[in-house]
Amino acid sequence: MTMTVSELTARLRSRLGEKFPGSEVREMISIIFENLKGWNTTDLLIKSDQELTPFIVSKADEAADRILSGEPVQYIFGSAHFYGMSFKVNRDTLIPRQETALLVDIIVKEWSGKSDLKVLDLGTGSGCIAIALARNLPFSSVTGVDISDGALAVARENSQKLKAKVDFIRGDILALTPPQTPEYDIIVSNPPYIARSEASSMETNVLDYEPHSALFVPDDNPLLFYKAVADYAAAALKPGGKLYFEINPLFADDLKKFMATSGWTDVTLERDMQQHYRFMIASR
Numbered sequence: 001m002t003m004t005v006s007e008l009t010a011r012l013r014s015r016l017g018e019k020f021p022g023s024e025v026r027e028m029i030s031i032i033f034e035n036l037k038g039w040n041t042t043d044l045l046i047k048s049d050q051e052l053t054p055f056i057v058s059k060a061d062e063a064a065d066r067i068l069s070g071e072p073v074q075y076i077f078g079s080a081h082f083y084g085m086s087f088k089v090n091r092d093t094l095i096p097r098q099e100t101a102l103l104v105d106i107i108v109k110e111w112s113g114k115s116d117l118k119v120l121d122l123g124t125g126s127g128c129i130a131i132a133l134a135r136n137l138p139f140s141s142v143t144g145v146d147i148s149d150g151a152l153a154v155a156r157e158n159s160q161k162l163k164a165k166v167d168f169i170r171g172d173i174l175a176l177t178p179p180q181t182p183e184y185d186i187i188v189s190n191p192p193y194i195a196r197s198e199a200s201s202m203e204t205n206v207l208d209y210e211p212h213s214a215l216f217v218p219d220d221n222p223l224l225f226y227k228a229v230a231d232y233a234a235a236a237l238k239p240g241g242k243l244y245f246e247i248n249p250l251f252a253d254d255l256k257k258f259m260a261t262s263g264w265t266d267v268t269l270e271r272d273m274q275q276h277y278r279f280m281i282a283s284r
Contacts, residue, residue: 006048035077070205083132092150093126099272104132115139122189127155134164145171178235187233190246191225237284245280252277
């Protein structure tokens with residue numbers, strides 16, 4: 001059957017609104033139309049009376065069915081927005097979060113005006129942080145490291161599509177060999193940081209679809225990845241260089257104490273949009 005844009009959006013709002021808050025529903029509908037029609041939110045308003053083909057209506061309904069069954073809309077269409085760019089994502093990669101874009105903001109603001117920087121992103125996933133930094137820190141040399149071959153394949157595809165020069169290599173954050181001499185100005189990491197005990201309070205669309213290896217740490221060792229990255233960065237950062245973490249707010253105090261007693265200086269915590277401590281910055 002044919003429907004107008006406004007009729008279909010009303011039906012999608014009604015269906016998705018039974019399970020998700022209004023802000024998420026609006027974003028989901030926007031993503032559906034962007035992928036099925038190539039439209040943005042302005043197009044949705046301007047073309048509200050336009051009739052849609054039965055094919056588009058059926059595809060939109062199919063997407064809604066999958067969303068309601070728990071599948072993230074970003075995985076349905078294989079793309080996610082981050083820092084003004086569209087990234088390929090699949091079940092080998094986490095879906096980039098708004099919080100992570102704030103971390104990129106912090107780094108870009110601190111280092112803007114400087115060029116020829118050496119940047120290392122540990123646990124790069126889809127490559128979103130590494131690519132965003134490569135695009136916004138001119139003439140920088142950026143490397144992304146991940147243990148997942150699937151994630152690295154996605155990251156390389158993203159860097160090619162977005163014309164960002166990033167060297168993606170396979171490596172285990174827990175077993176990195178420090179360089180002989182310090183070589184990086186910036187080391188950034190958004191490692192696994194959710195304690196296993198937190199899984200019971202998480203949404204099923206995260207638990208059932210996103211890679212657990214990129215999400216979880218043991219309850220008895222929640223700072224596992226941070227300690228490994230900090231030890232590596234202590235040897236790999238140049239004088240004046242900085243280490244940037246996205247963190248679990250539950251362990252912010254413990255991590256800050258560890259950093260302060262491990263020779264790091266100017267250890268600071270930064271809040272996210274919900275005013276949770278989400279980022280840590282440290283100098284060597």
